[in-house]
Amino acid sequence: MSKIMNKNIDHHCKRMTSAFSDYLDNRLKKQLCQRLEVHLAECPDCKMYFDTLKMTVTLYRSLEQEPLPEGAEKRLFATIKLARSKNRT
Amino acid sequence: MNEDVLLQQAQAGNYRSFNQLVKIHQSRVYSVALRLLGTVSEAEDVLQETFIALYKNLHHFRGGSKLSTYLFRMATNFSLMKLRRSKRRGHDSTHLSLSAVEELPDTAVTPLESLLNSEFRALLDQHLQKLPDKDRAVIVLRDIEGLDGAQVAKILGLSLPAMKSKLHRSREFLRKNLSVYLKEN
Numbered sequence: 001m002s003k004i005m006n007k008n009i010d011h012h013c014k015r016m017t018s019a020f021s022d023y024l025d026n027r028l029k030k031q032l033c034q035r036l037e038v039h040l041a042e043c044p045d046c047k048m049y050f051d052t053l054k055m056t057v058t059l060y061r062s063l064e065q066e067p068l069p070e071g072a073e074k075r076l077f078a079t080i081k082l083a084r085s086k087n088r089t
Numbered sequence: 090m091n092e093d094v095l096l097q098q099a100q101a102g103n104y105r106s107f108n109q110l111v112k113i114h115q116s117r118v119y120s121v122a123l124r125l126l127g128t129v130s131e132a133e134d135v136l137q138e139t140f141i142a143l144y145k146n147l148h149h150f151r152g153g154s155k156l157s158t159y160l161f162r163m164a165t166n167f168s169l170m171k172l173r174r175s176k177r178r179g180h181d182s183t184h185l186s187l188s189a190v191e192e193l194p195d196t197a198v199t200p201l202e203s204l205l206n207s208e209f210r211a212l213l214d215q216h217l218q219k220l221p222d223k224d225r226a227v228i229v230l231r232d233i234e235g236l237d238g239a240q241v242a243k244i245l246g247l248s249l250p251a252m253k254s255k256l257h258r259s260r261e262f263l264r265k266n267l268s269v270y271l272k273e274n
């Protein structure tokens with residue numbers, strides 16, 4: 001790409017990247033979606049940016065719930081029981 | 090058993106039904122607290138505070154979906170309160186600014202499956218802890234727990250645009266810090 005074009009392209013890329021988060025959440029208007037997809041197909045920098053962003057979010061979404069520590073459920077029910085008995089008196 | 094039925098029974102004073110509700114939601118509540126706080130003992134405190142709050146406010150509920158939103162809200166608020174308190178006591182784990190990028194070791198290209206190993210998870214958590222508290226809460230509720238944007242904004246007392254800008258910024262921060270591990274062939 002020529003140097004003269006760079007400034008315009010950077011500006012365009014910046015506008016595109018700011019829409020990535022909404023795009024991942026299916027929150028972009030259809031028209032903008034299409035423009036973004038066209039841009040991703042022709043701009044390797046944005047494609048790399050988008051792919052890593054998408055993978056980050058995908059990884060977070062795949063995290064499972066943390067198991068409770070040993071004995072925590074027992075302690076929780078004991079605390080609730082205590083609150084219940086206070087409530088009754 | 091249906092959660093709404095359990096709720097009605099719990100409201101009528103059936104403690105077994107209340108305990109069932111606790112069992113259904115406890116690990117979600119604990120996970121949110123742990124990811125916000127980063128320490129097991131504090132997360133367990135929040136777990137207890139959240140369900141005591143539920144017990145005390147039980148009569149306010151009419152339907153199931155509101156219950157889980159309430160639990161998310163309480164777990165988040167109790168956690169953020171704890172973080173504020175510990176900061177005042179001077180235990181601040183200095184948060185990096187969003188533009189700061191840590192030096193990451195140079196690793197080979199990694200496929201998605203092997204990224205989910207425990208080492209990488211630890212790295213995810215480590216970077217998550219570097220975000221400002223509310224930004225972290227946005228990621229935890231939106232991306233990890235899968236709540237929709239409007240719910241997250243409401244829980245955190247943010248406008249929808251403010252929530253979105255935090256979401257965008259936080260994702261970008263995580264992407265920047267983790268991208269060394271994410272690059273594909």
Ligand SMILES: [Zn+2]
Pocket residue numbers: 012013016039043045046047
């Ligand atoms: Zn571009």
